[in-house]
Amino acid sequence: MIRAVVFDLDNTLVDFMAMKRLSIEAAINAMIDAGLNLSRFEIQERIDAIYQEKGMEFQNVFDQLLYDEFQKVDYKILSSGVVAYRRAREAALVPYKHVYSTLIELLKMGMKLGVVSDAPAKEAWLRLTYLNFHHIFDHIVTFEDTGVRKPNPEPFRKILELLQVEPHEALMIGDWAERDVVGASKVGMKTIFARYGDVFNTFESNADYEVSDISEVIEIVRNENKIRI
Numbered sequence: 001m002i003r004a005v006v007f008d009l010d011n012t013l014v015d016f017m018a019m020k021r022l023s024i025e026a027a028i029n030a031m032i033d034a035g036l037n038l039s040r041f042e043i044q045e046r047i048d049a050i051y052q053e054k055g056m057e058f059q060n061v062f063d064q065l066l067y068d069e070f071q072k073v074d075y076k077i078l079s080s081g082v083v084a085y086r087r088a089r090e091a092a093l094v095p096y097k098h099v100y101s102t103l104i105e106l107l108k109m110g111m112k113l114g115v116v117s118d119a120p121a122k123e124a125w126l127r128l129t130y131l132n133f134h135h136i137f138d139h140i141v142t143f144e145d146t147g148v149r150k151p152n153p154e155p156f157r158k159i160l161e162l163l164q165v166e167p168h169e170a171l172m173i174g175d176w177a178e179r180d181v182v183g184a185s186k187v188g189m190k191t192i193f194a195r196y197g198d199v200f201n202t203f204e205s206n207a208d209y210e211v212s213d214i215s216e217v218i219e220i221v222r223n224e225n226k227i228r229i
């Protein structure tokens with residue numbers, strides 16, 4: 001009997017890659033407009049390299065870009081980039097289609113809802129709050145809650161404990177097979193691969209289920225909970 005559904009955040013509930021791409025594009029245009037004398041391509045390449053080295057959540061990417069280029073930070077250019085980035089990010093931070101209706105339907109079905117994200121607590125909570133998800137989910141586990149990342153079993157154990165369900169009573173849905181599917185399987189949860197959020201062209205997810213739209217989760221829960229004679 002499934003009693004809880006646990007979601008990954010980035011590229012499962014929200015299209016993180018699209019949000020990042022649109023925000024960076026806006027920032028690049030604004031920095032050029034404010035006097036940064038590099039081509040769009042050059043700036044994009046340097047930003048990609050910084051993210052590659054420091055991770056996608058690195059918060060001082062434009063400071064670093066300007067410092068690497070000029071050995072000092074031009075605050076007119078920096079602030080232009082930051083403001084454009086934030087405006088674009090807010091506009092681009094939207095859930096995938098059918099996310100709200102699916103979450104509401106699952107709640108009506110009596111499901112407990114959780115999130116397990118490897119994102120830093122503050123960034124994860126800000127994204128969740130922008131979307132008003134902070135009122136929908138019963139519990140949210142971020143990187144700081146366990147200090148380890150998926151596929152380590154700890155974040156999964158933590159959310160199960162908070163939701164007060166057994167592993168076999170919970171479904172985990174995520175876009176990153178090596179982390180979401182592997183980690184959840186390790187603790188005995190059933191798994192759903194979010195094919196629609198896959199950015200790695202995953203060939204074999206090894207999940208119990210695969211979905212191309214999040215609304216398919218409703219049917220999976222119904223089928224799992226069908227009384228079999």
Ligand SMILES: [Mg+2]
Binds near residue numbers: 008010011012174176
């Ligand atoms: Mg993800």
